[in-house]
Amino acid sequence: MTEVRHRGARDTEPPQQQPSEDKGSDSERKGEKYVASDTQTKVDSGVPVPPDDTPEVLNKALSGLSSRWKNWWVRGILTLAMISFFFLIIYLGPMVLMMIVLCVQIKCFHEIITIGYSVYHSYHLPWFRTLSWYFLLCVNYFFYGETVTDYFFSLVQREEPLRILSKYHRFISFALYLTGFCMFVLSLVKKHYRLQFYMFGWTHVTLLIVVTQSHLIIHNLFEGMIWFIVPISCVICNDIMAYMFGFFFGRTPLIKLSPKKTWEGFIGGLFATIVFGIMFSYVMAGYRYFVCPVEFNNDSNRFQVDCEPSDLFQLQDYTLPAILESFTGWTTVRLYPFQIHSIALSSFASIMGPFGGFFASGFKRAFKIKDFANTIPGHGGIMDRFDCQYLMATFVNVYIASFIRGPNPSKVIQQLLALRPDQQLSIFNSLKAHLMEKGLLPALGGAAA
Numbered sequence: 001m002t003e004v005r006h007r008g009a010r011d012t013e014p015p016q017q018q019p020s021e022d023k024g025s026d027s028e029r030k031g032e033k034y035v036a037s038d039t040q041t042k043v044d045s046g047v048p049v050p051p052d053d054t055p056e057v058l059n060k061a062l063s064g065l066s067s068r069w070k071n072w073w074v075r076g077i078l079t080l081a082m083i084s085f086f087f088l089i090i091y092l093g094p095m096v097l098m099m100i101v102l103c104v105q106i107k108c109f110h111e112i113i114t115i116g117y118s119v120y121h122s123y124h125l126p127w128f129r130t131l132s133w134y135f136l137l138c139v140n141y142f143f144y145g146e147t148v149t150d151y152f153f154s155l156v157q158r159e160e161p162l163r164i165l166s167k168y169h170r171f172i173s174f175a176l177y178l179t180g181f182c183m184f185v186l187s188l189v190k191k192h193y194r195l196q197f198y199m200f201g202w203t204h205v206t207l208l209i210v211v212t213q214s215h216l217i218i219h220n221l222f223e224g225m226i227w228f229i230v231p232i233s234c235v236i237c238n239d240i241m242a243y244m245f246g247f248f249f250g251r252t253p254l255i256k257l258s259p260k261k262t263w264e265g266f267i268g269g270l271f272a273t274i275v276f277g278i279m280f281s282y283v284m285a286g287y288r289y290f291v292c293p294v295e296f297n298n299d300s301n302r303f304q305v306d307c308e309p310s311d312l313f314q315l316q317d318y319t320l321p322a323i324l325e326s327f328t329g330w331t332t333v334r335l336y337p338f339q340i341h342s343i344a345l346s347s348f349a350s351i352m353g354p355f356g357g358f359f360a361s362g363f364k365r366a367f368k369i370k371d372f373a374n375t376i377p378g379h380g381g382i383m384d385r386f387d388c389q390y391l392m393a394t395f396v397n398v399y400i401a402s403f404i405r406g407p408n409p410s411k412v413i414q415q416l417l418a419l420r421p422d423q424q425l426s427i428f429n430s431l432k433a434h435l436m437e438k439g440l441l442p443a444l445g446g447a448a449a
Contacts, residue, residue, distance in 0.1 A: 072247060078376055079240060082385075086236075090229060094294045094303050097228065098218055102140075105214035107382040109136055109206060111372040116202045119367060125196055127187040132203045134180050139207050142173035143215040151222055152296050157417070213390035216397040223400055225305070226290040230281055230342060231396045234349035235388050237276045242269030242354070257361045261354070270350040277346030278339050285313045285336040312337050312404070341403070348395050349388070356391035360384065 065073065089096050113132050149156060149166050156162045165172070188196055221228040246265025254261040284290045292307035317332045325331055360383070364370065371380025416424055435441035 075243070082376070083236070086232075090225070094221060094225060094305065097221060097225070101214055101217050101221075104382055104386060105140075105210055106136070107375070108210050108372075108386060111375075111381045111383045112206045112210070113203065115367060115369070115372065116199055125187075125192060125199060126189060127183065128196075128199050131180060131184055131187070132199075132206075134183070135177070135203055135207060136211065138173065138176045138180060139211045141176060142170075143211065145169045145173065147215070147218060155296060209390065213393045217389075217393040220393060220396050220400065222294045223405070224291050224293050226281075226284050226338070227396060227400060229290065230277065230284065231345050231349065231392050232389060233280055234273050234277050234342075234346045235353050235392050238269045238273040238346075238350045238353060239388065241272035241276075242266060242350075245269060245272075255358055257358045257365065261358075266350075266354070270347070273346045273350045274343060277342040277349075281339045281342035282336060285338050291338075312341075341399075344399065345396065349392055352395070353388040353392050356388040360387035 089100050109132075113129070117129060145165070146169070148162075149169065156166045184196075184200055217228065220231070242261075242265040244265075245268030246260070246262045249264040249268065250260075250262030252263040253259060254263050254266050288307065288309060289305050291309050291313040292305045295304055296302075297304045313336055315334050315336055317334055319332050320328065320330055360372075364372070372383040373381030375381045376385065416427060419427070432441065
């Protein structure tokens with residue numbers, strides 16, 4: 001049985017012709033006919049290559065340079081512009097940062113879904129784009145609803161509509177998703193079943209990659225903006241320094257998926273990023289605005305970033321190993337403990353972070369495209385800039401949960417307030433007895449007990 005190969009969609013070779021005596025059942029022959037009809041029209045050259053959208057002023061200014069140096073200058077100028085914009089949104093505060101994360105998430109989703117539609121547009125699959133955006137809405141409703149319940153509990157409890165939505169949040173989320181699921185089943189069209197299920201899976205994998213990671217980024221932000229800014233900055237630094245080292249010194253190819261990546265760029269970016277992470281963390285750890293958890297003030301109905309910094313952001317003396325002491329002549333150094341953690345963050349950004357880029361490169365090669373889009377001249381689409389950031393966000397969230405964060409008192413209180421009064425009183429008496437036994441609470445008379 002011969003099956004026509006999906007160009008740009010599958011990398012496996014078509015099955016070999018079976019012996020003629022193995023005719024198969026009628027159902028198998030019908031299945032063969034179905035497969036052929038379902039795979040005849042394919043896009044031969046993948047997604048159309050977007051035109052060059054480099055600003056005309058840059059094209060004129062750099063017209064005398066070779067394409068290699070022109071690309072270097074375009075990337076450099078646009079990189080500085082993006083870094084400036086990044087610091088501007090940090091200055092505007094956590095609420096703006098969260099909105100920017102949501103906007104980036106939506107744009108990345110759009111770029112990936114557009115590729116899927118461009119590959120299979122000749123089939124005119126019904127409701128594909130509408131259902132894709134509907135599922136995005138459902139998943140965001142679920143994740144952001146969970147975030148609101150966790151971090152705005154007192155506000156939710158004050159408002160009756162919010163309290164009802166919070167109580168039945170997961171049921172509502174499931175009902176919304178189930179509605180989309182039924183709409184997809186009803187949209188199935190004869191002879192296009194396989195491709196429709198391809199795109200159903202395409203949408204869900206995109207949601208898993210983009211929306212879930214965006215949710216983790218916002219959770220990292222609530223732990224303190226330093227957990228948001230330092231990891232992102234380390235990825236940016238590694239991307240820039242790996243490009244610089246590779247541009248000037250690169251000779252040895254690193255991986256076939258990205259022929260322009262070199263070992264010189266990879267190693268140079270690693271050391272530069274670790275040094276940057278230590279120094280940048282030292283600067284940021286000295287400001288409460290960056291190290292304090294982002295909390296919602298019920299009195300002012302605004303976010304506030306103010307606290308007594310934890311031990312993680314208090315300067316401490318560390319004794320240097322004998323090897324480093326012989327090189328530096330120092331016996332001790334004064335560092336923030338967070339700087340030690342920044343070494344782990346910057347190392348991950350330099351060693352494992354690029355694999356997010358390699359994954360994206362493999363994806364683009366599968367569909368014969370250079371970039372996800374042409375949103376940023378010299379850089380491609382938003383997804384081209386955030387392919388490593390999403391992998392980094394997951395690591396930071398796991399790292400905080402594993403090595404930094406302890407039990408959350410606010411969540412404990414949320415659970416207690418949801419109990420019946422008799423259950424609350426029972427827990428209160430148990431806690432009081434425990435504190436008295438530990439000597440943390442003075443023993444009281446029988447009347448008080």
